Amino acid sequence: MKYALVTGGSRGIGRAVCLKMADLGYNVLINYVANQACAEQVQALVRGKGVEAETLRFDVGNGEEVDRVLGAWLADNPGKHVEVLVNNAGIRQDGLLMLMTSPEWQHVMDASAGGFFNVTRLIVRGMIRQKSGRIISIVSLSGLKGQLGQTNYSAAKAAVIGATKALAQEVGRKRITVNAVAPGLIRTEMIQGLREEEYLPLIPMNRFGEPEEVADLVGFLASPQASYISGQIISINGAQY
Secondary structure, three states: OEEEEEOOOOOHHHHHHHHHHHHOOOEEEEEEOOOHHHHHHHHHHHHOOOOOEEEEEOOOOOHHHHHHHHHHHHHHOOOOEEEEEEEOOOOOOOEOHHHOOHHHHHHHHHHHHHHHHHHHHHHHHHHHHHOOEEEEEEOOHHHHHOOOOEHHHHHHHHHHHHHHHHHHHHHHHHOEEEEEEEEOOEOOHHHOOOOHHHHHHHOOOOOOEOHHHHHHHHHHHHOHHHOOOOOOEEEEOOOOO
């Protein structure tokens, strides 16, 4: 039974990716940390597409919690293979570095860089045994170029970019691809509060992206057609640089 695990799968890009994985025929593991109602709503939508869906509540930045919850699921379901992992979970706590607190730095690093390590470390073992798999991480334009007021977020996403390139070399012989998708401004809750009219002039395509557009790209990277694409960071940003 082939599964896709999507971290931060209850809202925004993660929600769209869960639905895309269902369209591709994958059973879906929906990770969330707080909003159970949204996770269960996504679960119902995925099941409505004729595949199975399960919710897993754990904080990707907490290694012990990941080991306990995700580790238990893997141990209890030996016949279920996680063929696709989408590391989507992440948080923002923006502010100038000189005013940033240690928790604001660490929480953002834990969610992205720590989450990549904690979750991927467990999942990649099964992929190596199966000699197949897709690991796709959602990073950001901020991780590629840096962003004023987002030193912590930029650093966290840049760390995942480096880890993506390194891991792709480690597991390539096992027919496992490792890539990252770097969205620009996508219309999700994460950018609520931004004044759209102030940012549109920075985007040559003059619009924000939609979560489903990111999910379509993730779906392609999860497909057999992308079997020779690995170690790549693919931008989806309306030509914003």
